[in-house]
Amino acid sequence: MPTTQTPHRTPLKRVSQGSFFALSRSGAFPDAPHGLGFLEPALSEFVDETEALQANVEGMKNLSDSLATFNESFASWLYIMNMNALTTDWTQAPTNASFVMAKRRAEQDALNAMEALKAKRREAEAAAADRTAMTEVTDAEITFAGNTTTNTSGQTSKFGTAPKKKLGKPKLTAKEKKQRSLEIEKIISCLPLEFRGSDPNLRRCMEMVIEGLMSSSSGAVKLTDLITPPDLTQARVNKCLIALVNRKVVRKDNSTGTVLYHWQGIP
Structure with a gap:
């Protein structure tokens, strides 16, 4: 009779040894759920985390879409401004002639200021000369009046006594x-x-x-x-x-x- 051979079996891992039933009913977890019931809380938490991940990914996608829309709009605005600067003539912009005219105007203003200063100085000198002339005339009148009012003998002249005049300030x-x-x-x-x-x-x-x-x-x-x-x-x-x-x-x-x-x- 042919001898029956035992089929080859791959040895099980240590974790896989035994059944889930035996693992759930082990002495380490005496109040564990029956059968595969212990997987329900873990899968429920996994589902919540997966939903949060999906919400975050959707938020990142919306942010990316907003940035793409802004970049496109801003790039369009910059392009329009560049084209406007290249195609518009600014008639009020200063030219080389404008700078030359501004320089001439500044020189003319400086000349006018110098002329005004010289005119004011001449007026001051003329006023000082007038005051000096008036002082000399007053001193001469006082001297003449003093010589005609009295003679060497102390008697008054024939013209009578002249009124006394207020002496001016001594000349410095x-x-x-x-x-x-x-x-x-x-x-x-x-x-x-x-x-x-x-x-x-x-x-x-x-x-x-x-x-x-x-x-x-x-x-x-x-x-x-x-x-x-x-x-x-x-x-x-x-x-x-x-x-x-x-x-x-x-x-x-x-x-x-x-x-x-x-x-x-x-x-």
């Missing part, structure tokens, strides 16, 4: 004028900003007030002595005197019943 030499200008500039540099050039009119008024105080023979003046309309009004003179008193360049004295301002200089 060029060196004295320069020294006084430097002293005035030094005093103004110690005053607030509005007197140092922020307001040119106020600076000029301050210079006139300081010069009036320095030219006083008695060393003390009243406020009304410094008023010279229309430049030196009472309000401007008062403002300048207040600044000088605060800086202690001028001393205010009202002990005699009359307000007097005494010149002291920079302490």
